[in-house]
Ligand SMILES: [Cu+2]
């Protein structure tokens with residue numbers, strides 16, 4: 034009997050993936066690209082867990098009397114929220130695509146602090162372990178918002194475990210932000226001026242500012258919550274002389290800006306995609322770049338719009354309402370500029386572009402319905418109803434998740450060196466779009482009809498809309514599974530990708546091999562032109 | 577698309593909502609049409625189509641599409657704020673009802689002595705003011721048919737006022753998550769015409785009014801000793817609705833939150849001419865319903881018609 038050794042699969046040139054296959058080489062890597070993949074796998078796992086909880090909720094809501102025990106349902110929505118917000122959305126694009134691309138896009142070999150980058154992943158995992166522990170030991174039932182005094186005094190579930198999880202994972206977010214800020218300041222390649230930064234980088238820069246300035250506040254809030262729960266410190270519990278509304282101020286001081294952590298990176302992705310598939314530079318580059326920073330700054334001054342019905346002073350509410358309208362302007366500017374970019378472009382509809390267009394549509398609806406909630410008299414009726422649920426899912430799922438998927442497809446060849454099956458990918462994008470709208474659009478109507486959120490059971494008349502929503506969620510579920518399957522397949526068996534399969538602009542496509550070598554470039558990159566210079570114009574004068 | 581509308585606020589909130597919906601529809605349609613049109617018109621027909629010419633942007637256009645939407649938003653802001661102030665500022669001469677939220681029920685007390693759980697009876701055509709208190713966690717008092725909601729925050733009094741217009745039976749929900757049976761903390765609002773309401777009131781009286789119950793508690797907790805018998809404390813006649821001079825020089829209006837604090841935590845605001853640490857701290861001693869009865873009693877000691885307290 035003779036055995037033939039299989040031929041080495043290719044004569045692949047060395048890249049960050051094939052340099053070393055050992056476990057150690059992954060768990061101790063300081064390569065930002067490998068860390069990005071570590072994050073990618075971990076957040077995908079958390080996304081699946083969060084999605085299962087969502088599925089169970091939608092199942093329960095098929096019936097006005099529910100299906101599960103009330104306490105069980107309450108744990109479902111809490112775990113869904115905690116996991117999706119803190120363990121998926123916050124790290125989603127920054128820690129994966131941002132980690133992978135930001136250094137390459139500015140022509141750097143790695144992030145400024147590669148070991149801190151690895152540390153941030155371990156911290157994230159440590160936080161995740163506590164969150165999982167909280168689930169395994171029986172769950173938490175406070176809602177992801179942890180409102181006092183319910184969370185501090187009345188809930189008898191694993192609040193502390195979940196709180197520790199959120200607390201710890203916050204530090205991974207801070208470290209990532211810090212790393213990005215320093216990297217953008219210090220490690221740009223020759224010629225990569227601030228006005229030549231890709232909008233993806235601008236968006237991540239703005240996001241990082243929020244991560245660094247906002248996350249410590251939620252960390253402090255959680256510490257106070259734990260002090261109150263364990264030692265009865267008397268900060269939030271009125272029976273001990275505390276103020277329960279103070280908790281809401283502290284919580285939203287972080288968590289409103291955090292919604293921009295959960296959308297700005299997506300806007301960065303969309304800018305890249307729209308430019309590439311329109312073959313044109315972004316219309317109003319300066320405005321799009323600056324609007325990211327404006328959103329980050331203004332985002333810190335609107336938290337009180339969550340407290341219009343909480344007994345906050347009416348004049349304070351008025352100011353918060355006004356600034357909330359202000360912050361809508363830079364978001365609107367982005368939408369208009371993306372649309373204008375397509376004008377006189379040369380447009381193709383590859384999968385990433387489908388996601389980007391879906392993003393614009395759904396984000397527009399998400400953003401406009403945000404104006405409803407900023408309008409105080411309307412918010413009084415709509416807050417804490419399904420309208421709010423629909424609104425922020427249009428932004429977080431319709432926005433961020435679509436941008437994430439669009440980005441993953443766009444840079445999949447870069448990350449893996451393979452192409453994905455285009456037809457399957459378009460099909461999945463379409464299914465996700467339909468499923469998403471069917472899930473969440475009925476919830477706007479439910480909200481105006483007065484259906485409160487976090488209800489395990491509900492009045493008969495809401496059933497039809499709930500059934501529609503659950504039907505949509507099942508379609509959405511299928512839509513999410515498809516990319517999981519074909520991308521996994523494509524990673525192993527997909528056609529090999531050329532260096533720049535989309536003929537895109539940007540250092541990551543033009544000057545870095547695909548997949549990149551460990552230090553990203555074979556030749557030190559130099560930048561000589563404006564970003565998105567599809568028409569190959571020569572730069573004249575200042576830009 | 578719209579729930580029943582049964583308060584003076586409801587049609588106004590609906591009108592503003594319609595404005596917002598129309599504006600959003602116009603906006604979304606414009607953007608979708610632009611995207612659809614560009615996507616079709618400027619699609620790449622063959623792989624070797626030439627690269628389009630770059631268009632870098634235009635400051636006048638940027639300003640236009642920033643300013644015009646913002647003007648529409650200013651209308652939303654102004655309209656929404658005005659309506660909010662109206663809907664959250666009770667008028668004078670309201671019919672006062674007292675509500676205590678507690679895991680997981682709404683307890684309602686009427687000054688005349690009726691009590692109900694998870695039911696609220698109100699007449700049409702008269703402003704009604706609810707004083708909301710919570711025995712435990714934060715709840716939120718929500719009547720979709722009135723388009724009004726207000727959180728019920730433990731440790732404080734919140735007010736919720738409305739004027740009902742349409743007789744009928746409407747949902748009452750707890751809108752702030754409050755634990756296990758949050759979704760069962762629901763009830764009904766019965767809006768009745770004034771005559772039926774009077775009949776209902778007459779049928780449900782239990783004997784003692786809230787203020788009589790309060791007077792009993794006033795004796796039970798020994799308030800009467802200091803405040804009436806030995807004058808260790810200030811007399812409570814004509815306190816409610818009037819300014820009170822404090823030992824630290826401030827003057828505050830004696831409204832319901834003030835009375836609440838003066839009873840539960842008397843040393844927080846000490847009346848001028850009296851010493852702190854004389855009156856016992858009643859925090860944790862009196863439940864929310866009893867406290868409301870005491871306050872209604874103290875209110876009844878004010879002869880002059882007290883000024884409306886927002
Ligand atoms: Cu917010």
Ligand SMILES: [Cu+2]
Nearest residue numbers: 750752754758
């Ligand atoms: Cu509740």
